[in-house]
Amino acid sequence: MEKEKGREMLVVEDGAPPHRGKAAKLVRQKLGINQLSHPPNSPDLNPIEPIWRHLRNKVYSTPGARKSLGHLWAATQTAWDSMTVEDINKHTGKMNARVAAVTKAKGLQTPF
Template sequence: MHDNARCHTALIVRDYLQEVGIPVMRWPARSPDLNPIEHLWDELKRRVRARDPAPTTLQDLQDAVVAEWDNIPQETVVTLIRSMRERMEAVIRARGGNTTF
């Protein structure tokens, strides 16, 4: 599952996925709202940006990302997954456009 970013829809990528037998879900043209990992990435970014002191080196950043990823409660992931039906319905109502969900 991926959005319609150019790197995902390039002919070479589509050919490769077809060649190795990886099915690709149809995706609304302008909506990232169906991919729960995007919302998890947002949560991770907020947590890393809120750190005090902020990471100042690449190693500090890597350590912060790993630590914050480990600190995201499993319930957050479960909530995102359980929200998928409502997210899909919102995208349908928005005719494939972005939602406020």
């Protein structure tokens, strides 16, 4: 991975065993990737959730996408390829607001 203009790289992962294992930890250390601590099961603090929702909506709105596994895969690839950096940034750019909302709500539900 290439550092972008001196920015620190963070990784947000769920608590799945592959993410907690020794091998994953060693790779993160080797690459200089810091892991962002967050509460388990917190979609408010996980910008990938709305990105997956955006992708799913694109796939399911594709005529014939649910016809077969092959059609679903083709629709998924097309939807993913059509996503732009701006689509992604719409969600990742809101992280400061998300953190502030979760803090204000003392960890309870937020509008996100």
